[in-house]
Amino acid sequence: MRxxxxxxxxxxxxxxxxxLGARGYGxxxxxxxxxxxxxxxxxxGLSASxxxxxxxxxxxxxxxxxxxxxxxxxxxxxxxxAPVSSLAIALIAFLAGAELRWSELKERGVxxxxxxxxxxxxxxxxxxxxxVAVREYVPFLQDTTFPVALVLSMMFASVAxxxxxxxxxxxxxxxxARGPVARSTLGVVLVSDVAVILLFSGALALARSxxxxxxxxxxGTSLGLLVWEIxxxxxxxxxxxxxxxxxxxxxxxxxxxxxxxxxxxGAELARVVHVETLLMLLTAGFVSENLSEEERGHALRIxxxxxxxxxxxxFFALAGASMEVTQILVLWPxxxxxxxxxxxxxxxxxxxxxxWGGASPEERRYVWLGLVxxxxxxxxxxTIVADLYPERGADIRTLFLATLAVNQTxxxxxxxxxxxxxxxxxxxxxxxxxxxxxxxxxxxxEMPVATVAESSTPLPPQPA
Amino acid sequence: MTQGLILVLIVxxxxxxxxxxxxxxxxxxVIVSGAExxxxxxxxxxxxxxxxxxxFLQDIAPASALALGWMGAINGSRLVLLxxxxxxxxxxxxxxxxxxxxxxxxxGLQYFLLSWLFGxxxxxxxxxxxxxxAFATLSGHAGIELAARRSRGQGLLVTTLRAxxxxxxxxAICTFGILLAFGHPPSTALSRxxxxxxxxxxxxxxxxxxxxxxxxxxxxxxSVDRMFISLGGVLILVSGAATYLxxxxxxxxxxxxxxxxxxxxxxxxxxxALSRVERxxxxxxxxxxxxxWRLSAQSVWLLPVLLFVVARAVxxxxxxxxxxxxxxxxxxxxxxxxxxxxxxxxxxxxxxVNYLYQDTLALPNLVFTTAIISVxxxxxxxxxxxxxVIPPATTTMTHPMPHxxx
Numbered sequence: 001m002r003x004x005x006x007x008x009x010x011x012x013x014x015x016x017x018x019x020l021g022a023r024g025y026g027x028x029x030x031x032x033x034x035x036x037x038x039x040x041x042x043x044x045g046l047s048a049s050x051x052x053x054x055x056x057x058x059x060x061x062x063x064x065x066x067x068x069x070x071x072x073x074x075x076x077x078x079x080x081x082a083p084v085s086s087l088a089i090a091l092i093a094f095l096a097g098a099e100l101r102w103s104e105l106k107e108r109g110v111x112x113x114x115x116x117x118x119x120x121x122x123x124x125x126x127x128x129x130x131x132v133a134v135r136e137y138v139p140f141l142q143d144t145t146f147p148v149a150l151v152l153s154m155m156f157a158s159v160a161x162x163x164x165x166x167x168x169x170x171x172x173x174x175x176x177a178r179g180p181v182a183r184s185t186l187g188v189v190l191v192s193d194v195a196v197i198l199l200f201s202g203a204l205a206l207a208r209s210x211x212x213x214x215x216x217x218x219x220g221t222s223l224g225l226l227v228w229e230i231x232x233x234x235x236x237x238x239x240x241x242x243x244x245x246x247x248x249x250x251x252x253x254x255x256x257x258x259x260x261x262x263x264x265x266g267a268e269l270a271r272v273v274h275v276e277t278l279l280m281l282l283t284a285g286f287v288s289e290n291l292s293e294e295e296r297g298h299a300l301r302i303x304x305x306x307x308x309x310x311x312x313x314x315f316f317a318l319a320g321a322s323m324e325v326t327q328i329l330v331l332w333p334x335x336x337x338x339x340x341x342x343x344x345x346x347x348x349x350x351x352x353x354x355x356w357g358g359a360s361p362e363e364r365r366y367v368w369l370g371l372v373x374x375x376x377x378x379x380x381x382x383t384i385v386a387d388l389y390p391e392r393g394a395d396i397r398t399l400f401l402a403t404l405a406v407n408q409t410x411x412x413x414x415x416x417x418x419x420x421x422x423x424x425x426x427x428x429x430x431x432x433x434x435x436x437x438x439x440x441x442x443x444x445x446e447m448p449v450a451t452v453a454e455s456s457t458p459l460p461p462q463p464a
Numbered sequence: 465m466t467q468g469l470i471l472v473l474i475v476x477x478x479x480x481x482x483x484x485x486x487x488x489x490x491x492x493x494v495i496v497s498g499a500e501x502x503x504x505x506x507x508x509x510x511x512x513x514x515x516x517x518x519x520f521l522q523d524i525a526p527a528s529a530l531a532l533g534w535m536g537a538i539n540g541s542r543l544v545l546l547x548x549x550x551x552x553x554x555x556x557x558x559x560x561x562x563x564x565x566x567x568x569x570x571x572g573l574q575y576f577l578l579s580w581l582f583g584x585x586x587x588x589x590x591x592x593x594x595x596x597x598a599f600a601t602l603s604g605h606a607g608i609e610l611a612a613r614r615s616r617g618q619g620l621l622v623t624t625l626r627a628x629x630x631x632x633x634x635x636a637i638c639t640f641g642i643l644l645a646f647g648h649p650p651s652t653a654l655s656r657x658x659x660x661x662x663x664x665x666x667x668x669x670x671x672x673x674x675x676x677x678x679x680x681x682x683x684x685x686x687s688v689d690r691m692f693i694s695l696g697g698v699l700i701l702v703s704g705a706a707t708y709l710x711x712x713x714x715x716x717x718x719x720x721x722x723x724x725x726x727x728x729x730x731x732x733x734x735x736x737a738l739s740r741v742e743r744x745x746x747x748x749x750x751x752x753x754x755x756x757w758r759l760s761a762q763s764v765w766l767l768p769v770l771l772f773v774v775a776r777a778v779x780x781x782x783x784x785x786x787x788x789x790x791x792x793x794x795x796x797x798x799x800x801x802x803x804x805x806x807x808x809x810x811x812x813x814x815x816x817v818n819y820l821y822q823d824t825l826a827l828p829n830l831v832f833t834t835a836i837i838s839v840x841x842x843x844x845x846x847x848x849x850x851x852x853v854i855p856p857a858t859t860t861m862t863h864p865m866p867h868x869x870x
Contacts, residue, residue, distance in 0.1 A: 006680055013673070017705050019653040026526030027708030034701025038681060041693055256740060257747070306740070310696045
């Protein structure tokens with residue numbers, strides 16, 4: 001009830017303020033940003049009260065206040081707030097990389113690769129096969145020959161197999177889940193980002209040879225760039241991770257500021273040297289975490305999680321605001337079977353892969369539920385297709401974004417259910433986090449988190 | 465390389481170098497850190513190297529607007545009524561008398577000088593004169609705290625100095641906020657124009673409503689994460705609303721901080737959450753301010769700047785002495801206690817950036833230049849100024865509290 005009152009008051013306040021003001025000096029940007037944080041957090045609280053993940057609330061808040069419904073956050077504001085999304089992706093990627101310890105990778109790496117191989121292959125084949133089978137009803141496959149339909153379906157399927165590191169990380173941050181289901185899901189999601197790019201490169205090369213785009217040179221450049229995007233990201237990310245480790249070793253000051261700067265710097269650097277942002281920062285997080293002493297890496301992670309908290313809220317709210325409901329409504333006859341087939345393939349593939357890898361019964365049963373969400377790199381890949389094949393590519397992108405919107409909303413609910421069923425959901429997560437922080441902050445609780453690393457108090461190790 | 469990338473590299477490098485050097489200086493020589501970032505901003509900006517251009521400044525304007533609101537909130541959060549009522553009334557009389565004397569001396573002199581020098585009409589000269597008067601009132605507390613820590617002083621002098629810096633900030637913020645309400649361009653959205661009084665009330669309401677919204681939003685929540693998100697979210701909203709309405713985010717932020725700190729049971733947590741990003745935002749603001757600086761187009765710009773520095777020194781020194789004499793505490797505080805108030809502190813940068821945003825007010829570059837020069841002249845030595853006044857611990861502690869204070 002309280003949260004509903006907040007939403008009504010805020011909407012009323014915005015209606016009063018918006019006609020009186022003027023653009024300039026970022027006032028409107030800031031106003032919308034603040035409104036989104038508070039409104040999305042309120043809706044997130046509402047969804048938490050009915051045992052749904054907060055992320056779903058953030059997405060729904062974005063959808064409600066976005067251009068599709070109330071239009072408090074209009075299309076221009078979404079564009080203006082785009083840098084927040086870049087920053088969020090960078091923070092998510094770095095945090096995700098920092099979650100991985102080398103020892104754990106050695107222990108769990110084979111299992112992750114086996115799960116990934118089977119689920120990705122099955123999903124790819126199932127989605128591509130379905131599209132070819134119903135190609136008469138698929139907008140971008142109508143009036144094409146079978147080979148062209150096949151390669152275009154493969155290209156769509158290579159994007160559709162993607163998962164969402166953002167949702168996975170946000171939910172793990174929210175629930176503080178650290179059990180085998182959580183760890184395996186995170187591992188599969190992170191490695192799949194690299195695998196998807198490789199798969200997409202192959203599908204794109206095949207598509208170019210069977211159905212050459214109007215501008216062949218454009219395709220060549222894109223493919224070359226894709227290869228560089230992957231390997232360049234690993235090299236540049238490792239270098240950046242090394243720099244962060246050096247900073248943590250010798251400086252260790254102003255971690256809050258440093259965390260934001262690293263994310264901003266990483267995102268900007270990736271853009272300049274044309275490497276994949278997510279993969280680069282993921283590598284940087286992994287390298288810095290594994291080169292640093294555990295308590296130093298932990299202090300940086302805390303600082304980063306704290307600085308990321310409001311950014312995450314806005315990131316998911318913006319994702320919700322960007323959803324185009326009309327597209328989903330138009331495409332639903334195709335969308336529903338497509339989503340169901342992907343789900344079926346995910347369930348079967350993960351189950352088989354987990355059995356092959358000798359995973360625990362919980363992992364066999366529940367990991368697939370954490371792989372439903374989609375986002376991140378896929379949007380970029382869909383855009384490459386749209387640029388390469390302007391006519392059909394636009395339809396591919398539209399169908400993909402509609403699929404993504406549904407999976408993005410349903411996925412967190414399923415993942416939370418999986419964590420709950422496997423007994424990894426930590427209901428006291430926030431209290432524990434606060435205990436750690438109050439322990440770090442001393443009795444008065446007045447020491448800012450930025451100075452945590454400067455404290456000589458040993459930090460508690462990350463729960464396994 | 466993009467501008468953003470260069471900027472991050474420069475800021476990080478310069479930050480580390482400056483921080484190391486100035487930390488050492490603060491420890492060894494009682495020099496307060498802060499002005500170095502302002503110099504860095506000037507060096508990076510269009511007036512020097514041009515590494516930061518006008519477009520980039522426009523891009524980071526929201527962050528600096530947020531910094532203004534945040535600084536206001538931090539100042540507001542110092543106004544805890546339960547602690548304030550324990551301070552003797554005498555201290556407030558001295559503090560507010562000093563503030564108002566300085567405000568009127570500097571504001572009045574600037575009004576006449578600016579009218580005469582630039583041929584401004586009384587209406588046009590009013591805004592820069594009052595703004596400069598408000599700026600002159602401000603005193604930095606960092607130097608006083610540094611000197612007080614070194615001498616472990618807790619007597620009437622230190623109490624009065626602390627109360628005076630608080631009163632200075634409150635007077636300056638409110639004066640400036642009301643000035644913006646008076647200088648507000650007419651709004652065409654309503655059937656009748658909104659009066660300055662109504663704009664002032666709107667500024668206060670934004671802050672108070674923000675504080676109320678925070679409580680409504682958070683309820684009895686104990687999570688530090690949620691507290692930080694709520695605090696950040698509402699403060700961004702408050703700063704954004706004030707900036708969007710062309711009002712003072714510093715004043716709205718101050719009322720937000722005051723409402724919050726006086727209605728919450730978690731004062732320590734709120735203070736910790738506010739302090740957490742104070743330094744990063746302050747650095748952004750300083751660099752933004754330095755980069756925004758342009759040499760005033762008027763060739764005689766040096767004259768008002770000189771007048772400001774001299775009149776402020778007279779106001780602080782003479783005003784403090786007069787205030788103490790009027791309240792019969794001159795023997796206790798000492799004749800030169802106003803010297804400790806000469807350091808300007810960071811709030812002047814926030815208010816001057818806020819003035820720069822108001823493109824309808826006269827002489828924005830001149831007002832801004834004056835503020836920057838005053839900070840550069842006084843901030844480095846503010847610890848020294850305070851140390852020259854605050855005696856060693858034993859002397860301070862033995863000063864008797866005058867009867868009127870009791």
